[in-house]
Amino acid sequence: MGERHESHLDHVFNALCDPTRRAILARLTDADARVTDIAGDFPISLNSISKHIRMLERAGLLRRSIVGRDHMLSLNAGPLSEAQAWIENYRRFWEGRLAALDAYVTRKNRNRR
Amino acid sequence: MGERHESHLDHVFNALCDPTRRAILARLTDADARVTDIAGDFPISLNSISKHIRMLERAGLLRRSIVGRDHMLSLNAGPLSEAQAWIENYRRFWEGRLAALDAYVTRKNRNRR
DNA sequence: GTGACGTTCACCCATATGGGTGAATATAGG
DNA sequence: CCTATATTCACCCATATGGGTGAACGTCAC
Numbered sequence: 001m002g003e004r005h006e007s008h009l010d011h012v013f014n015a016l017c018d019p020t021r022r023a024i025l026a027r028l029t030d031a032d033a034r035v036t037d038i039a040g041d042f043p044i045s046l047n048s049i050s051k052h053i054r055m056l057e058r059a060g061l062l063r064r065s066i067v068g069r070d071h072m073l074s075l076n077a078g079p080l081s082e083a084q085a086w087i088e089n090y091r092r093f094w095e096g097r098l099a100a101l102d103a104y105v106t107r108k109n110r111n112r113r
Numbered sequence: 114m115g116e117r118h119e120s121h122l123d124h125v126f127n128a129l130c131d132p133t134r135r136a137i138l139a140r141l142t143d144a145d146a147r148v149t150d151i152a153g154d155f156p157i158s159l160n161s162i163s164k165h166i167r168m169l170e171r172a173g174l175l176r177r178s179i180v181g182r183d184h185m186l187s188l189n190a191g192p193l194s195e196a197q198a199w200i201e202n203y204r205r206f207w208e209g210r211l212a213a214l215d216a217y218v219t220r221k222n223r224n225r226r
Numbered sequence: 227g228t229g230a231c232g233t234t235c236a237c238c239c240a241t242a243t244g245g246g247t248g249a250a251t252a253t254a255g256g
Numbered sequence: 257c258c259t260a261t262a263t264t265c266a267c268c269c270a271t272a273t274g275g276g277t278g279a280a281c282g283t284c285a286c
Contacts (some may be wrong), residue, residue, distance in 0.1 A: 013129040018274080019120060022199070029206050036232060048275055050234065069232045069283045077207035084200045086135070087193050093142050094190035131244080149262060161245055163264065182253040182262045235280070243272075250265070256258085
């Protein structure tokens, strides 16, 4: 229960969990496309693709412009910067650890000599 | 069905979906900790924390060293680089789009004058 | 208007998740 | 040996996901 609050970052990471959704984003790097166009590239049903697209939209990674009966989709990579910033924080931590290990090994070698 | 294959990247992004798990990683940036220590920082049960930790382990983001009855956990940010690399690809795409838009606006302004 | 096309809606099903509880297991320490 | 502590295991429950199907809705094209 409880009002899971559902931050935007949750949605972004959640959208990236699924390989099909990542592939959809990759597909849209190439060119904008309709829902049916995208569905044609995958072995699953049009309806399932439609649901994946809705989740990508929820994360803000897709823009949809409806023209007539066609829904044109385009990539909107902007929200990824939020996720990237989060990860970047830990990359620095990680590099710090590696640097510390490196310093340790160097020190040890120096003492050995 | 299916044999979902479950690539490593899936697990990493999946681990990052949940705010509690992200908070656990943040907690471990500060210092290594036991399962119980971590559970003390959250309003949910020890068992739930244990499950979150198992998922972080599955993603390779945690290391566990069992000493006696204590399980010492330490952050292992290494696998994040894979996720970061994936995102980085799209950031470059996105910046390319912005640059193109910028060039377009600049060109338009020049023509206006 | 009528039929074909593009998307979504409303369901069904199996599995995973996030939370809980109580019991089992394993080790530390008298 | 016995007890307290640290974790996990085995469940229960509600909800979300990922897949499917068939029907509805909207729009184009004749």
